[in-house]
Amino acid sequence: MFAFIYTLGIYLAQGGARLVALFHPKTRLWVKGQAQTWSLIEESENGERKTENGKRKTPTENQKTATTNHKPRITNHQYTFWFHAASLGEFEQGRPVIEACRRQYPAARIVLTFFSPSGxxxxxxxxxxxxxCYLPADTPAHVARFLDAVQPDMALFIKYEFWPNYLFALKKRGIPALMFSAIFRPDQLFFKAYGGFYRNVLCCLDHILVQNRESEKLLKSIDYNQVTLAGDTRLDRVVQIAKQAKTFPLIEQFKGNTPLLIVGSAWPDDLEVIFAFLHHFKHPLRVIVAPHEINAEQIKHWRQAVSVESFVYSEWLEERKTENGRFSLPDFGTSSLLFLDTVGMLSSVYRYADFVFVGGGYRDGLHNTMEPAVFGMPIFFGQPYYRKFQEALDLLQLGGAQTVANADEFSKAFTEVYENELLRKKKADICREYVQKNAGATEKVMEVIKRTFIMR
Incomplete structure (x- = not known):
């Protein structure tokens, strides 16, 4: 009965999405992408793989060998991994495992699906x-068509996304399904007295690798014992990013010898706090704001609202570059603010920060605190939407991060750290050491992947 109601809901949601797509650009992308999924899968069936420049690489005859019976061939690596990520954040979390599979099993076919357009x-x-491609909607017909076309030898779900019809079908076909970097909370349906349907869905997973001890205990409390405490693969990713971090001369010039605060993935609620804080903060400070959604008109509005001198990164790139590669910058006042309106820079730009405020904690869900933590600096974020993020809870408990409810709290907390160099260093060391100590989840995931194949 529950399965019927669920599937009916999926059909209704599909129809609703087509209607909403007429007015909502993001939904329109999803609907269009769903329609393209089958052709993308068919184009890849010959085993061709894209190279770094986007061109297709002709496979060897061994790589062309089809996988049709779901039996892994670990000696010659001729099988298919299917990875699923809800969105961009989950992809970055799973990326170390995807790339480890590519290195360890170079002839394998890798299929990556997303639910969200942002991914x-x-x-x-x-x-x-x-x-x-997009993951086709979770209806029995789509599930059968997708699995028939992809022929996965293993399905790997990153952090969450429990699609019942997919998981039931994987179980029925004998295809091992793993989930890694997962995290569970007591309020989820799996752990409720009336959550039997969702417990059945959960049990379709052959193994779950969790981020924390609490998740492990919760799963065992419902007699799910195929669980490994592995940690968060996102930590491996940020360590990798830090080692490959780019340099930005303009950012270096903007910072100079003045302390730098970076506000990363900022939403309007976050910037209300930051702007109010800047209105009263009188010490020398440079500020870089990286909005979560880049909108030229919104940035223009924010520049009018902020009380300090402000600039826009892309405008500097065009207008102020000199012949020697340096930038002709103005003389800054006590405080200056730079809007970072270029995608893909933030994770590397964090290297220049002395302090970081991570956005999303006031309303939309806290963004990645590990990207700045790996470089080592005090971290601040809003409340209350940080509690489902284990790394945020850990950094708060250890003292490397601090949560603030409003501009007054932030001003007080920031000023204390700004004026106390020893305290600043202590918090920075806590953050950096946390990342280094807890990295290594990818290796544990790869061990379970290999063990699952061998046991089959």
Whole structure:
């Protein structure tokens, strides 16, 4: 009964999405992408894989060998991994595992699916996957068609996304399904007295690798014992990013010898706090704001609202570059603010920060605190939407991060750290050491992947 109601809901949601797509650009991308999924899968069936420049690489005869019986061939690596990520954040979390599979099993076919346009539209040209597409809607017909076309030897779900019809079908076909970097909370349906349907869905997973001890205990409390405490693969990703971080001369010049605060993935609620704080903060400070959604008109409005001198990164790139590669910058006052309106820079720009305020904590869900933490600096964020993020809870408990409810609290907390160099260093060391200590989840995931194949 529950399965019927669920599937009916999926059909209704599909119809509703087509209607909403007439007025909502993001939904329109999803509907259009769903329609393209089948052709993308068919184009990849010959085993061709994109290289770094986006061109297709002709496979060897061994790589062309089809996988049709779901039996893994670990000796010659001729099988298919299917990875699913809800959105861009989950992709970045799973990326170390995807790339480890590519290195360890170079002849394998890798299929990557997304639910959200923010994931697919940003990573549709990802060169480590043979095909990148939207996950077809979770109806029995779509599930059967997708699995018949892809022929996965293993399905790997990143962090969450429990699609019942997919998981039931994988179980029925004998295809192992894993979930990694997962995190569970007591209020989820799996752990409720009336959550039997969702417990059945959960049990379709052959193994779950969790981020924390609490998640492990919750799963065992409902007699799910195929669980490994592995940690968060996102930590491996940020360590990798830090090692490859780019340099930005303009950012270096903007910072100079003045302390720098970076506000990363900022939403309007976050900037209300930051702007109010800047209105009263009188010490020398440079500020870089990286909005979560880049909108030229919104940035123009914010520049009019902020009380300090402000600039826009892309405008500097065009107008102020000199012949020697340096930038002709104005003389800054006590405080100056730079809007970072270029995608893909933030994770590297964090290297220049002395302090970081991570956005999303006031309303939309806290963004990635690990990207700045790996470089080592005090971290601040809003409340209350940080509690489902284990790394945020850990950094708060250890003292490397601090949560603030409003501009007054932020001003007080920031000023204390700004004026106390020893305290600043202590918090910075806590953040940096946390990342280094807890990295290594990817290796544990790869061990379970290999063990699952061998046991089959």
């Amino acid at each position: 697919y539209e940003n990573k549709k040209d990802y060169d480590q996957a043979d095909v990148v």
